[in-house]
Amino acid sequence: MRKKICITALFAIAFIELFAQKNMQNNYVIYDVAQHKTIDLGELTTALIHTQVVFFGEDHNDAVAHYLEDSLFKALVQEKKNVALSLEMFETDCQAPLNEYVEGFITEKQFLANTRPWNNYSDYKSMVETAKYNHLPVIAANAPRRYVSLVHQNGVQTLLRLDQLSKSYLPPLPFSAAEVAYQQKFEGIMGGHEQFNQNMFDAQNLWDATMANSIYRFWKHHKSYTVFQVNGRFHSDDKLGTYARLRALSRKIKMQSISCYNEEQFTHPNWVALKQQADFIIITNPEVPKSF
Secondary structure: OHHHHHHHHHHHHHHHHHHHHHHHHHHEEEEEOOOOEEEOHHHHHHHHOOOOEEEEEEOOOOHHHHHHHHHHHHHHHHHHOOEEEEEEEEEHHHHHHHHHHHOOOOOHHHHHHOOOOOOOOHHHHHHHHHHHHOOOOEEEEEOOHHHHHHHHHHOHHHHHHOOHHHHOOOOOOOOOOOOHHHHHHHHHHHOOHHHOOHHHHHHHHHHHHHHHHHHHHHHHHOOOOEEEEEEEHHHOHHHOOHHHHHHHHOOOOOEEEEEEEEOOOOOOOOHHHHOOOOOEEEEEOOOOOOOO
């Protein structure tokens, strides 16, 4: 009797997951910029299979984006096996406990207690668990927030006074200035040039430089892997930010980018006007409830 109940429960779970998947498929459109056409998730997976670094730029509260990045990561793992997950959501000084969890040495409770997870970690948990189950690396890519705050408050030159252990969590210092186009984009979201704050922009650049360096260090020793980098889309849209810094570190890396966000007219967007944003653009349904 118990066995029958378990089997019934498994069928019920599978049905719910299948229903959720079919329902979610109606809430996004994927556009391949190079091919000038819309594609499905399977075609996107195929297009990325030989890419060494994939940037998935998201809006952090977009539930459809979280579904897509999880589905795409799992599809890449199934097709290629050698895939690494790289996350903006974990900081470089948390790499050791992250490794220990993925490798099965510590519990999830211990892992979360030692890695300062984002409040919406549940949106990324499935990808971490997929990596853990398949014995795949997970990269804690981002700069520790204490150093970001330090730059914001006291300027980027303050980083040079840190000791060697602290500097080991950061990219080589001093890191280069960002492109003019990136600064102009940053000024735009800050309200114009008059509202521009150099320290705030340098803090943004520290995030980008650290994530690019984290990916680059992994790539140098694992060139057969596809690194699946998940970050807020400002870090990689228009191939600026983290994307541009990684490209500056090596012209040899095969890179492609995805920009995923919602639009009111998500079924009929103006793809021509959006094509500069990424190699693949995903427009999601704004009516789907946010994850937070």
